[in-house]
Amino acid sequence: MLNVIELENRWKTYKIKSFIPHAIITASVLLITAISYSFLQPKEETVVADQPPSEQTALSKTIKAPVQTQSEPKVETPAVHEVKEVPVVIQPLKQDTPVQYTLQENKKDIYTEEKIKLTPSLSFINEMNSNIPYYQSSETSQEKSDDQNVYQSQKQELEDEAVQEKSIEQVQEVKAVKIERKNTQDDILQVIERFKKSNDPALSLFVAKKYYELGDYHKSYNYALITNELNNNIEASWIIFAKSLVKLNEKEMALKTLRQYIEHSGSNQAKLLLDEIRNGKFK
Amino acid sequence: MKSNIFLNSKDVFLDVVNHKDYVQLDRVSTIYQSLKDSVKKPLKMILLYGRPGTGKSMFLTKLYNDLSSLQKVYLYQTPILDESEFYKKLAQDLFQEEHTNELNFTQFMAILNQHVIDEIPLVLLDEAQLYSNPLMEKIRLLSDTRKIKFVITLHKTEKEDLIAKEHFQTRIWESIELENASNAELKIYIQKKLMKANCFDSANMFQNKNINLIYKITNGNYRDTNKLLYTLFDIYAWYEQNNPSKISLNQVSNKIIEMSAIHTGLLDA
Numbered sequence: 001m002l003n004v005i006e007l008e009n010r011w012k013t014y015k016i017k018s019f020i021p022h023a024i025i026t027a028s029v030l031l032i033t034a035i036s037y038s039f040l041q042p043k044e045e046t047v048v049a050d051q052p053p054s055e056q057t058a059l060s061k062t063i064k065a066p067v068q069t070q071s072e073p074k075v076e077t078p079a080v081h082e083v084k085e086v087p088v089v090i091q092p093l094k095q096d097t098p099v100q101y102t103l104q105e106n107k108k109d110i111y112t113e114e115k116i117k118l119t120p121s122l123s124f125i126n127e128m129n130s131n132i133p134y135y136q137s138s139e140t141s142q143e144k145s146d147d148q149n150v151y152q153s154q155k156q157e158l159e160d161e162a163v164q165e166k167s168i169e170q171v172q173e174v175k176a177v178k179i180e181r182k183n184t185q186d187d188i189l190q191v192i193e194r195f196k197k198s199n200d201p202a203l204s205l206f207v208a209k210k211y212y213e214l215g216d217y218h219k220s221y222n223y224a225l226i227t228n229e230l231n232n233n234i235e236a237s238w239i240i241f242a243k244s245l246v247k248l249n250e251k252e253m254a255l256k257t258l259r260q261y262i263e264h265s266g267s268n269q270a271k272l273l274l275d276e277i278r279n280g281k282f283k
Numbered sequence: 284m285k286s287n288i289f290l291n292s293k294d295v296f297l298d299v300v301n302h303k304d305y306v307q308l309d310r311v312s313t314i315y316q317s318l319k320d321s322v323k324k325p326l327k328m329i330l331l332y333g334r335p336g337t338g339k340s341m342f343l344t345k346l347y348n349d350l351s352s353l354q355k356v357y358l359y360q361t362p363i364l365d366e367s368e369f370y371k372k373l374a375q376d377l378f379q380e381e382h383t384n385e386l387n388f389t390q391f392m393a394i395l396n397q398h399v400i401d402e403i404p405l406v407l408l409d410e411a412q413l414y415s416n417p418l419m420e421k422i423r424l425l426s427d428t429r430k431i432k433f434v435i436t437l438h439k440t441e442k443e444d445l446i447a448k449e450h451f452q453t454r455i456w457e458s459i460e461l462e463n464a465s466n467a468e469l470k471i472y473i474q475k476k477l478m479k480a481n482c483f484d485s486a487n488m489f490q491n492k493n494i495n496l497i498y499k500i501t502n503g504n505y506r507d508t509n510k511l512l513y514t515l516f517d518i519y520a521w522y523e524q525n526n527p528s529k530i531s532l533n534q535v536s537n538k539i540i541e542m543s544a545i546h547t548g549l550l551d552a
Binding site: 002004007008011014015017240 | 438514517518521522525538541542545550551552
């Protein structure tokens with residue numbers, strides 16, 4: 001049998017339970033927004049946190065001061081005691097003006113303090129600038145101390161500087177070459193990988209040319225040979241092949257290969273290279 | 284008189300497998316037609332699978348009632364788990380042979396081969412996931428003889444998926460999946476079911492927001508929906524009798540839907 005009353009109670013608890021996550025979510029969202037809002041305005045808070053004590057103290061001081069100054073004459077002058085409303089009206093007016101004035105003064109103080117806080121960065125720049133004349137002054141002091149060997153030391157310094165500049169240039173040049181080699185070698189390796197996948201003679205020819213440019217004639221010979229095996233009608237490949245042979249001190253082999261290729265194709269470039277090798281123009 | 288409406292509506296959602304209670308929905312009708320077409324094809328076995336409460340048993344009962352006048356069809360709603368009893372039941376139904384002694388697979392195969400079969404009988408096995416793996420394997424071998432055609436229903440759970448994979452996935456056969464109702468289908472299902480029983484007033488009480496809530500609770504499962512609505516009308520009948528001012532007759536209260544869900548265990552309170 002149904003116990004509807006108990007079921008209603010269970011439904012109420014279910015509803016409460018189902019509202020709990022919503023309540024938690026809304027509360028957490030509110031909390032997060034409050035925290036994020038407080039984090040988003042940290043400067044204002046710090047300023048407010050800094051200002052109130054100074055302002056409050058300033059205010060308290062300034063308020064106290066006119067009150068005292070005003071109250072003193074009030075005590076002294078009996079006419080003021082008779083009319084009570086008059087000083088009450090005057091007091092706020094008199095209080096306002098000094099308060100505003102002091103606030104402005106305080107603000108000015110704060111701004112001047114902030115400006116002072118900014119000065120370290122300027123001094124840092126000044127220090128940076130001051131470094132250059134420091135070395136110059138040290139050099140001059142050295143020169144002054146060594147009066148006798150002025151010319152010799154100057155010459156030596158000039159020579160040292162020249163040597164250093166040269167060495168730096170050389171190092172830079174070497175580094176630059178290395179970087180280029182790495183890049184080209186990486187490129188070559190990538191092309192080799194592509195070639196292994198595709199067996200495209202255009203890729204192996206590219207590798208052969210690159211290796212020839214880099215002076216690795218063994219590899220350029222190998223890749224030119226592979227290219228010729230894949231396609232024996234590529235003129236550039238035969239030329240790189242012959243050139244690599246010459247570079248590997250296989251002049252006769254190169255001549256023989258070129259002759260055979262010229263017979264087969266009648267290539268003008270191959271003929272030119274053959275003549276250059278014969279004449280000794282290409283070594 | 285009013286409480287009679289709720290009591291009648293309550294009875295509509297009794298969890299009973301009766302082909303007369305079958306509600307025609309577009310998608311379900313299409314699936315049922317494809318099942319009927321599959322039965323006509325020279326397939327050895329047909330698998331009907333889906334999660335519990337998606338209407339597999341109803342499909343099988345409907346199929347049995349629709350085909351029983353046209354061909355030899357046998358429905359085993361309760362699984363016969365003992366192997367010998369299973370063969371004995373088959374021998375009795377298919378060949379009107381009564382066997383008092385134990386009957387094993389080889390003996391049944393011999394009986395099967397003795398008979399010349401003009402029309403392939405259709406055997407409908409409900410809750411086939413309860414059959415043991417060796418028996419399922421033998422059912423498959425029986426279907427391979429093409430002298431008996433089986434339609435089996437399986438629960439679609441991880442375990443049953445495995446069974447389906449191991450035993451049947453490589454076989455050539457039809458598999459039909461039954462799914463839960465969609466939101467729109469659920470509305471049609473509830474209203475059609477109520478209107479079929481002439482409960483027009485209670486059918487009109489269901490608004491879209493009520494259906495949405497019911498769908499959210501039951502996920503469109505027919506059995507869960509039946510359970511939920513049975514309890515819902517039970518609660519309505521109680522209010523009608525004890526505190527009629529608390530209920531509206533124009534619209535179903537979401538509160539009472541939730542109360543029904545709590546009572547049936549569909550909502551955790």
